[in-house]
Amino acid sequence: MTSARPKTAEANFREAFERLKIGAPKVLPTDAQVSQNNVAKEAGCDPSALRKSRFPSLVAEIQNYVAAHGEERPESERQKLLKQRQRSRAARETIADLKKQRDAMAGLLVEANAQIAILTRKLFDAEARINVLQPKVGTIQWHKSKPKSSPRPVDIKKPKGVKK
Numbered sequence: 001m002t003s004a005r006p007k008t009a010e011a012n013f014r015e016a017f018e019r020l021k022i023g024a025p026k027v028l029p030t031d032a033q034v035s036q037n038n039v040a041k042e043a044g045c046d047p048s049a050l051r052k053s054r055f056p057s058l059v060a061e062i063q064n065y066v067a068a069h070g071e072e073r074p075e076s077e078r079q080k081l082l083k084q085r086q087r088s089r090a091a092r093e094t095i096a097d098l099k100k101q102r103d104a105m106a107g108l109l110v111e112a113n114a115q116i117a118i119l120t121r122k123l124f125d126a127e128a129r130i131n132v133l134q135p136k137v138g139t140i141q142w143h144k145s146k147p148k149s150s151p152r153p154v155d156i157k158k159p160k161g162v163k164k
Contacts, residue, residue, distance in 0.1 A: 009045070010055055016042035017062060031076065034069070036062050 007015075019025050020034045020042055027042050039062055040050035052059040075083070 009043075009049070010058060012043040012045070013039055013050055013055060013058055016040075016044075017058070017065075021065065034062070034065055036066075 016025075016027075017034070017039045020028070020032060020038060023030060025032055025038075025042050027044060028038055032038050032042070036050055036059060037047040040047040043050075050059065
């Protein structure tokens with residue numbers, strides 16, 4: 001009978017690392033990120049068991065992988081919710097600012113309408129006073145006619161009995 005060699009701790013960690021890289025973990029949720037702690041948890045060990053002093057090459061591989069693929073991580077549900085809350089908060093703040101602007105402009109409009117009403121009333125009063133002060137009789141139009149030219153000596157008739 002041949003005895004099966006038990007897997008070493010490093011072999012368990014490497015298998016867990018590979019499962020996390022392909023996105024098919026057995027212990028952790030399928031959306032678990034690759035990290036040194038998650039590799040240890042996936043291997044069924046305490047995170048403190050995977051130490052750099054005991055497994056330097058494996059820890060270096062994990063750190064290199066995380067550095068190379070760290071930005072490819074999909075957002076977690078919590079991160080998505082946080083971003084959604086931030087967008088919602090920003091939208092609520094924008095709406096509140098717009099409402100303040102609207103209310104301020106409505107106040108200015110009311111003031112302008114009141115000023116227009118006051119000036120319209122003053123205009124009607126002024127027109128009424130002008131009508132009272134103007135005479136009711138029709139106006140006489142004076143046409144300036146051309147002044148008649150002074151008579152020429154030839155045109156002047158001499159009185160009778162005067163000789164030249």
